[in-house]
Amino acid sequence: MPPFVPLTLFALVVAAIIAHVAVPSVRGWLWKPIAGLGAFMLVALWYLGLVWAPPEQFMSDVGRILYVHVPHVWMALLAFTLNVGCAVAYLMKKSFVTDALAESAAEVGVYFGAVGVTMGSIWARPTWGVWWDWDPRLISTTVMLLAYVGYLALRSFTEDPERRATWSAVAAILSYVSLPIVWFSVRWWNSLHQVQSSPSTVDKPMVQVLRWGAITLLCFLYVFIVKRYQIARSRQTAAMELPPLEAPRPEAA
Amino acid sequence: MKTLVAASVLFAGLALADLPAAEQKPEVVPEAAAPKHPQGIENAGAGVISGGWEYVYAAYTLGTLGVLGFATSLFFRRPKAQPERTS
Numbered sequence: 542m543p544p545f546v547p548l549t550l551f552a553l554v555v556a557a558i559i560a561h562v563a564v565p566s567v568r569g570w571l572w573k574p575i576a577g578l579g580a581f582m583l584v585a586l587w588y589l590g591l592v593w594a595p596p597e598q599f600m601s602d603v604g605r606i607l608y609v610h611v612p613h614v615w616m617a618l619l620a621f622t623l624n625v626g627c628a629v630a631y632l633m634k635k636s637f638v639t640d641a642l643a644e645s646a647a648e649v650g651v652y653f654g655a656v657g658v659t660m661g662s663i664w665a666r667p668t669w670g671v672w673w674d675w676d677p678r679l680i681s682t683t684v685m686l687l688a689y690v691g692y693l694a695l696r697s698f699t700e701d702p703e704r705r706a707t708w709s710a711v712a713a714i715l716s717y718v719s720l721p722i723v724w725f726s727v728r729w730w731n732s733l734h735q736v737q738s739s740p741s742t743v744d745k746p747m748v749q750v751l752r753w754g755a756i757t758l759l760c761f762l763y764v765f766i767v768k769r770y771q772i773a774r775s776r777q778t779a780a781m782e783l784p785p786l787e788a789p790r791p792e793a794a
Numbered sequence: 795m796k797t798l799v800a801a802s803v804l805f806a807g808l809a810l811a812d813l814p815a816a817e818q819k820p821e822v823v824p825e826a827a828a829p830k831h832p833q834g835i836e837n838a839g840a841g842v843i844s845g846g847w848e849y850v851y852a853a854y855t856l857g858t859l860g861v862l863g864f865a866t867s868l869f870f871r872r873p874k875a876q877p878e879r880t881s
Contacts, residue, residue, distance in 0.1 A: 656857060
């Protein structure tokens with residue numbers, strides 16, 4: 542697979558999300574075949590990851606966890622990238638559509654990140670001998686996830702939709718600073734967590750299963766974001782229809 | 795006298811130098827304690843993790859349940875159909 546293919550796939554997912562938002566006729570059906578494809582690929586991932594792929598040279602069968610752990614963390618990073626893109630777009634042009642999309646991407650990113658970190662912990666127990674280690678990669682990932690949990694919490698602090706959107710857009714940009722720190726932490730500091738592998742250093746069947754897992758979760762990333770977006774838009778609409786708060790009555794003299 | 799003893803030790807050492815080393819018995823791994831390895835434990839290099847399937851199944855189950863759980867949460871939070879407005 543040429544190196545530009547993963548980025549092209551992500552661009553396709555972003556294009557499909559934009560189509561979902563912008564084209565009402567697409568909204569009703571596009572998610573269904575993609576969800577079906579994701580479900581089929583998830584079932585196949587069990588076979589490919591547990592049976593078809595060879596055991597890793599040193600980790601042996603425990604290395605099979607990486608086919609699900611790594612794609613989950615990738616999806617979290619992609620969702621947070623979409624979140625910051627929507628936040629910047631909102632600050633450039635105020636639109637509740639980008640605000641709702643940012644909220645959806647953040648929640649889906651937190652989900653994928655939390656599952657990915659938990660899988661990493663399961664992998665660490667037989668590999669490192671511990672469930673958790675205060676390692677630069679693990680600390681920075683935890684800080685990143687907590688930043689996005691804080692972002693989601695911040696959104697419930699104010700009732701005013703415009704103020705909420707502006708505050709959270711700024712918080713999204715600040716939270717995104719943690720992402721390059723997570724990515725480069727294994728190179729910047731002496732980390733127990735291994736550095737990123739490249740397809741040239743990994744056996745071909747292993748790369749294929751890893752990519753299969755990534756495409757599987759990319760399908761779910763799309764479905765989860767667009768369905769969560771519908772919920773966010775519905776809440777925005779409900780908030781807009783609320784009657785304005787009554788002004789305090791002046792006390793009778 | 796000391797010279798004689800030193801010379802004797804030296805000659806004895808030289809005489810023993812070409813003797814074959816004592817045979818070392820290969821380490822026997824008891825059947826019950828031998829961990830399972832796909833290529834056989836005798837071919838497993840130092841530092842190779844063996845077993846651990848319970849962790850593998852736990853991770854895959856977590857991933858699948860996570861997808862099902864998040865999908866279910868989205869289903870229950872889905873926007874309700876707006877009632878038709880009469881006026």
